[in-house]
Amino acid sequence: MSRLAGKVAVITGSGRNIGRAIAVRYAQEGAKVVVCDIVAENADGVVEEIKAAGGEAVADYTDVSQPEQVDALVAHAVEAFGGLHVMVNNGGAVRDAVKHVFDADIAFFDRVIANNLRGHYLCSVAAARHMAKSGGGVIITTSSGGATRAHRGMTAYDASKGGIEALTRALALDLAPYGIRVVGLVPGFIAPDGSTEQDKSKNAATVPLQRAGVSEDMAGPAVFLASDDAAYVTGSLIPVDGGVLVQQRSPEVETFPVEGFPTV
Numbered sequence: 663m664s665r666l667a668g669k670v671a672v673i674t675g676s677g678r679n680i681g682r683a684i685a686v687r688y689a690q691e692g693a694k695v696v697v698c699d700i701v702a703e704n705a706d707g708v709v710e711e712i713k714a715a716g717g718e719a720v721a722d723y724t725d726v727s728q729p730e731q732v733d734a735l736v737a738h739a740v741e742a743f744g745g746l747h748v749m750v751n752n753g754g755a756v757r758d759a760v761k762h763v764f765d766a767d768i769a770f771f772d773r774v775i776a777n778n779l780r781g782h783y784l785c786s787v788a789a790a791r792h793m794a795k796s797g798g799g800v801i802i803t804t805s806s807g808g809a810t811r812a813h814r815g816m817t818a819y820d821a822s823k824g825g826i827e828a829l830t831r832a833l834a835l836d837l838a839p840y841g842i843r844v845v846g847l848v849p850g851f852i853a854p855d856g857s858t859e860q861d862k863s864k865n866a867a868t869v870p871l872q873r874a875g876v877s878e879d880m881a882g883p884a885v886f887l888a889s890d891d892a893a894y895v896t897g898s899l900i901p902v903d904g905g906v907l908v909q910q911r912s913p914e915v916e917t918f919p920v921e922g923f924p925t926v
């Protein structure tokens with residue numbers, strides 16, 4: 663468990679759920695972690711959890727949509743741990759980004775784009791400016807299946823995620839000569855921590871692997887992408903979704919249902 667030994671990583675939105683799972687796992691893998699979240703008490707709680715398990719972490723309360731705060735976030739990582747090697751863009755508007763397009767005004771659209779696409783852009787570029795001068799690094803983005811197959815009621819969110827996928831590819835090209843890899847995670851349905859089994863099974867019915875994802879499902883792929891095992895991977899987006907994006911029909915309406923598969 664030391665695949666990230668010697669690395670300093672910022673994980674945005676790591677006060678809960680997916681970001682928290684990545685921060686905890688990065689610390690277990692030897693990284694020094696900046697737990698960034700606008701909800702200060704959640705960031706503090708994750709730092710305590712990491713420290714209690716013997717890891718190294720500091721809390722940061724940056725709003726990723728604000729350029730001055732993002733510059734200060736990078737400076738905070740460098741000051742606390744002497745460098746910055748991995749920037750995981752994870753935080754943003756998720757559950758508060760659901761509204762039918764007729765009910766959403768332009769302020770709603772701008773807020774979702776600012777927290778997601780603009781936040782990814784600002785954190786990536788600020789991190790890259792440091793990494794370019796200090797031997798390179800890795801930038802991880804977080805998209806969604808909604809970037810390629812839309813959610814109902816999530817116009818602004820899906821547009822932000824489509825932008826994040828294009829941003830991932832474009833940054834990969836601009837930053838490759840500086841030794842910086844830019845890669846993306848595409849989560850499927852990842853149940854919020856504390857979800858009931860009933861909530862999880864409702865979504866599980868649409869998933870080829872037949873279960874809802876949990877936050878920890880995102881952690882292994884996030885470690886791989888940040889590690890030297892992924893040294894030749896850049897510009898790629900990896901779905902972590904139990905197979906949802908590759909299927910034409912959900913199992914519930916499949917003409918060749920799973921129940922009819924051969925017994926082995």
Ligand SMILES: NC(=O)c1ccc[n+]([C@@H]2O[C@H](COP(=O)([O-])OP(=O)(O)OC[C@H]3O[C@@H](n4cnc5c(N)ncnc54)[C@H](O)[C@@H]3O)[C@@H](O)[C@H]2O)c1
Pocket residue numbers: 674675676677678679680681698699700701704724725726727751752753754755756757777781804805806807848849850851852853854
């Ligand atoms: N959970 C899923 O099913 C799912 C599916 C597809 C994509 N994703 C993506 O994965 C990421 C994490 O999702 P999650 O389910 O853990 O979401 P979440 O809402 O539980 O966590 C997001 C975190 O980001 C923080 N945050 C929000 N705006 C911020 C800002 N401006 N600056 C700093 N922090 C901010 C929040 O406080 C929160 O702690 C998101 O990018 C989301 O779009 C999640």
